[in-house]
Amino acid sequence: MLYKNFEEYNIDVTEEVKEKFESIIENLGEDVKREGIVKTPERAAKAMQFLTQGYHQDPADILKGAMFKEDYDDMVIVKDIELYSLCEHHMLPFFGKAHIAYIPNGHIVGLSKLPRIVDVFARRLQVQERLTHDILECINNTLKPKGVAVVIEASHMCMMMRGVQKQNSVTTTSGFRGQFEKIETRTEFLRLITADLG
Numbered sequence: 021m022l023y024k025n026f027e028e029y030n031i032d033v034t035e036e037v038k039e040k041f042e043s044i045i046e047n048l049g050e051d052v053k054r055e056g057i058v059k060t061p062e063r064a065a066k067a068m069q070f071l072t073q074g075y076h077q078d079p080a081d082i083l084k085g086a087m088f089k090e091d092y093d094d095m096v097i098v099k100d101i102e103l104y105s106l107c108e109h110h111m112l113p114f115f116g117k118a119h120i121a122y123i124p125n126g127h128i129v130g131l132s133k134l135p136r137i138v139d140v141f142a143r144r145l146q147v148q149e150r151l152t153h154d155i156l157e158c159i160n161n162t163l164k165p166k167g168v169a170v171v172i173e174a175s176h177m178c179m180m181m182r183g184v185q186k187q188n189s190v191t192t193t194s195g196f197r198g199q200f201e202k203i204e205t206r207t208e209f210l211r212l213i214t215a216d217l218g
């Protein structure tokens with residue numbers, strides 16, 4: 021995927037978050053002056069800014085920048101979009117795949133933009149349900165297609181590493197608008213994303 025890495029960190033935010041991380045690491049029982057860890061608070065502060073950069077990006081703008089007039093009116097599907105996010109309850113990762121489909125209504129969108137808006141919404145503190153809904157509504161409101169569908173399958177580290185330790189559980193969420201609210205269209209979409217086309 022071709023898009024710019026987030027390399028510019030806000031100096032004030034980095035400094036502030038770094039100090040907090042020093043305190044967190046000490047409180048957890050680690051020696052923050054130890055050689056291997058002395059730069060960890062700064063690295064963690066930068067990593068967290070990277071992982072939450074979606075707060076500073078406008079997904080609707082990304083879609084609007086790549087909309088083209090086109091008469092095509094069959095289903096467009098982008099499946100198996102890699103997804104990495106942070107759960108807002110524990111700030112631990114959840115990750116998996118998103119599958120998106122829409123039925124154009126006079127406009128199509130550059131296909132690479134769909135994975136980008138997944139990233140923009142995923143790089144915030146999220147719950148999987150809202151992430152699904154955010155992507156769905158953004159496409160629906162911006163592209164105004166005849167229908168849009170989003171399915172996300174994800175594993176949550178907060179479930180896998182702690183608490184119930186259900187290590188193989190996958191959570192599936194979905195949302196449908198317009199023509200995908202009809203059972204036949206929805207079934208066709210679900211068949212296509214689960215089919216092995218290889």
Ligand SMILES: [Zn+2]
Pocket residue numbers: 107108109110111112176178179
């Ligand atoms: Zn969680």
